[in-house]
Amino acid sequence: MTIRVFNIIVSTLVGIVFLLPFIFVWILVRLTSPGPAIHWSKRIGKDNKVFLMPKFRTMLIDTPQLATHLIDSKSWLTPVGSFLRKSSLDEIPQIWSVLKGDMNIVGPRPALFNQYDLMELRNTKSVQTIPPGITGWAQINGRDDLSIEEKVRYDSEYLRRRSLAFDLKIIFLTVLKVLQREGIKH
Secondary structure, eight states: OOHHHHHHHHHHHHHHHTHHHHHHHHHHHHHHSSSOSEEEEEEEOGGGOEEEEEEEOOBOTTOOOOOGGGSOGGGGBOTTHHHHHHHTGGGGGGHHHHHHTSOEEESSOOEETTOHHHHHHHHHTTGGGSOOEEEOHHHHTTGGGSOHHHHHHHHHHHHHHOSHHHHHHHHHHHHHHHHHTTTOOO
């Protein structure tokens, strides 16, 4: 089975399983803050191409587009933003990006369009040659607690070890980390 087929099958199943939570979160976001329920973020994909990645909006609509470590994100969170981030429910819409082919289920997390330091380090390790993922090796090894250098080290290791079996291991460990709410700052 190819990684693309795997991504289509898994994202379709996830889409079906999470249809009711998707509707619930959509309504919750719309009722608790003005603006759209989905935020389309400019992200860097395979070969450094920009794509729009959907996430449930966890921040106020006039929040600067900066990486979490560069902004006091607590002051910009919506009333349900912290809960959505800690539960990773804000990530559900990204299955659209997987179905579209902009992302994989597993891969390095896509950088924001203005995270030049992260993109530069990834380019030195050829990490930009693979599609980004909803989850990844760096995600389960520290997520928001990792420095940029540590993230790239894990991304580079993922590139070397990349396989369907390794992806399945990362998915399993991701579920455990989400349930334990490990490595999430806000």
